[in-house]
Amino acid sequence: MRFALAPLAAALCAAAFTLPATAQTIFPLNRAEILAGSHFDLKVEFPGLVDASAAKLSVNGKDAATVFGKRAELIAREDGKDVSSLILRGARITKPGSYTVTASDGTNTRSVTWNVYATPAKAAAKNVILFIGDGFSIAHRTAARMLSKGYEDGKLKGKLAMDEMPYMALLTTQGTDSIITDSANAAHAYTTGHKSCVNALGVYCSRAAASLDHPKVETLTEIAKRSGLSVGAVTNSEVEDATPASMVAHTRRRSDYNDIVKMFYDSKIDVIMGGGSPNFLPKSTPGSKRTDDVDYIEQFKGAGYAFATTKAEMNTAAADSKTTKLLGLYNTGNVDGALDLKFLKKGSVSKFPDQPDVVEEMKAAIKVLSRNKKGFVLMVESARIDKYSHSMDPERAIYDTIMLDDAVKAAQDWAKANGNNTMILVTADHTHPVSIIGTVNDEAPGDDMRNKVGTYEDAGFPNYPAPDADGYPNKVDVSRRVRMVFGAYPDYYDTFRPYLDGENVPGIKNAEGITVANEAYKNVPGAVLRVGNLPNKGPRGANQGIHSGDDVLLTAMGPGANKVHGQMENSDLFRVVAEALALGKPMAPAKK
Ligand SMILES: [Zn+2]
Known part of the structure; x- marks a missing residue:
């Protein structure tokens, strides 16, 4: 083998000489927007x-x-x-302005410039309620209406x-690594004001x-709690899932x-x-x-949290005026969505018959958080709009969008009755890639389901029964x-029908790890096999629908809501919240 080494070494030497001088990478990245006083x-x-x-590091020409x-x-x-890094944990800049950070290894020099911004000294809003419809797209909103x-x-x-809210903006959702985000770096942008990459939080x-070693940026929870506010996060996903986790987490890996x-x-x-109790329980x-x-349920209880496993327990805990901290875990997995909870009783409803929906969770959370007279920040997630869009189950996604809107209505009513000093933000x-293209009309002639799809004037209007008081028709x-369709999909059987027996499972991996259509739907009358347009193998081989890179509505x-207008970066939402709550005012000088 010795003879082979010489050419290899020569090749390596040549590579070393011909490689361009790779510049150092500096975090936070160039053009970062940093809240004054945040870590x-x-x-x-x-x-x-x-x-x-x-190794030299300077800020605006001065030694860092x-x-x-x-x-x-x-x-x-x-x-x-064979690489060196400089790390300065817990850095903080209190004076607003432009900061150019320059790093040199003696040969190569690289600079980034950050904008450090202050916020008004006095808060415009006492409370902020941030609604995140996970994966919530325009078509979901239209269909919910x-x-x-x-x-x-x-x-x-x-x-x-x-729809009654006066301010609106288009948010772009792209991250530092890709035009497509996942729920981790997307929510991270809202809770930190920084951009990051897929799977990363904080x-x-x-x-x-x-x-856990990656450079951290502070979360809204850390910053708001330092200002004396209470903070909450409620969801119908597992609480460890990316969106609620973005309120507190610092990890490169959302899992x-x-x-x-x-x-x-x-x-x-x-x-x-939310759901997700198994990660709170000791391995025994x-x-x-x-x-x-570690028994985290006992840990939380020991730290003064009321603990609820059902809607009844949640309501009892929230009604107790002494409750100021509340942990609620209502399912081992995700909490069931509205269509299953209220009408079909599928999913895990028989196993967990007394789960609260997102509206009920939010009302209980507000009761508890509003006991802090300084104010609160609450993130409310309707998580399964996303999950049901992945599983290409339009009806379930639409019902969870109606649930999101019911929660928004309840928050608006609460804000109106409690001083009108709450900023409410609703976004995704x-x-x-979802769109409404018409209706499916069972009464159209023939057996061919494809030709029962009504487009243009043939679509007419759907004939759902009048909705109940919460806006849900009692029959899908x-x-x-x-007819809501998905623009990106694995191989699957299109049944043209709602999934009354439980959430759709469009594709499954075969023994070779390749995604194929789920044969369970093959014999549904009129089902059509669709050849997918997504990768069907490899680490991102899809057995369900995927995210798209379109803008979301805020x-x-x-x-403070008047700052929401035009086109904004998703990370700008953090600044809207920080400004409304005056989270960036420089901390008072230490007393002598
Ligand atoms: Zn998703």
């Missing part, structure tokens, strides 16, 4: 080994150590590799609660090997559920509700998903129903 980790990644005496009051530490061989309001002579008979995506539970605990977030408990013996973290399998009302 962040500053990291410089050099492309090679750097001697401690050669004098600016931050501490010196960046040199990691000589990061993760045992169709089913819950109906039309007369082409005009809607009523508006959604979110961190920039550096080259660190361990998921670090056990770490995320610890982060919830350490953050002292006041209210947390049957059904636990923990790898350690990303979209799905009507003879003329909305709708807003209340004090």
Whole structure:
């Protein structure tokens, strides 16, 4: 083998000489918007080994150590590799302005410029309620109106609660690595004001090997709690899932559920509700998903949290005027969506018959959080709009959009009755490629389901029964129903019908790991096999629908909401919240 080494070494040498001088990467990234007084980790990644005496870091021409009051530490061989990094944990800038950070390894120099912004000294809003419809796209909103309001002579008979809100913007959702986000970096943008990459929460995506080692940026929970506000997050996903986790988490990998539970605990977030109990239970408990013996339910209780496992327990805990902290875990997995909870009783409803919906969770959360006279921040997620859009189950996604709007209505009513000093924001973290293209009309002639799809004037109007008081029709399998289609899909059988027996499972992986259509729907009368247009193998091989990169709508009302207009970056939403709550005012000087 010896003879082979020489050419290889020569090739390596040649590569070393011909490689362009790779610049160091600096986190936070260029053009970062940083809230004055918030904490962040500053990291410089050099492309090679750097001697401690050669590594230089300056801010606006001054030695960084004098600016931050501490010196960046040199990691000589990061993760045992031939690369050096500088890391300065917990950096903070209180004075607003433009900051140019320059890092040099003695040969190469690279600069980034950050904008550090202050906020008004006095808060415009006492409280902020941020609604995130996960995957909530324009078609979901339109369909929710169709089913819950109906039309007369082409005009809607009523508006959604979110339609009544005066301010609106288009948010772009792209992250640092891709034009397509997932719920992690999308929610992270809202809760930190920084952009990041797919799967990341509360961190920039550096080259660190361990998921918890990446450079952190502070979350809304950390910042709001430092200002004395109470903070809550309620969802119908598992609470460890990306959107609720974005309120507290710092990890490169959203699947670090056990770490995320610890982060919830350490953050002292006041209210947390949803599903996902197994990651709270010690590994000795049957059904636990923990790898350690910590009983986080006992930990939370010990820290003064009321604990609820059912809607009844939640309401009892919230009604007790002494309750200021509440942990609610209502399902081992996700809490069931509105169509199953209220009408079909499928999913896990028979196993967990007394789960609250998102509206009920939110009302209980507000009761608890509003006991803090300084105010609160509450994130409310209707999570399964996304999950049901992945599973290409339009009716379930639409019912959970109606549920989202019911929660918005309840928040508006509460804000009106309680001083009109609550800013309400309604948005999505990303979209799905969904669209309403007409109706399916069972009464159309023939057996061919494809030709029962009515387009243009043949679509007419769907014939759902009049909605109940909460805006839900009590039947989805009507003879003329909305046809919502998905633009990106795996191989699947299109049945043209609602999934009354349980959530759709469009594709499944075969023994070779390739996604194929789920044969369970093959014999539904009229079902059509669709050849997918998504990758069907590899790590991103899809057995369901995917996210899209379209803009999302941000709708807003209340004090501070007038900052919502035009086209904004998703990370700008954080600034709207920070300004409304005056979270960026410089901290008072230490008393002598
Ligand atoms: Zn998703």
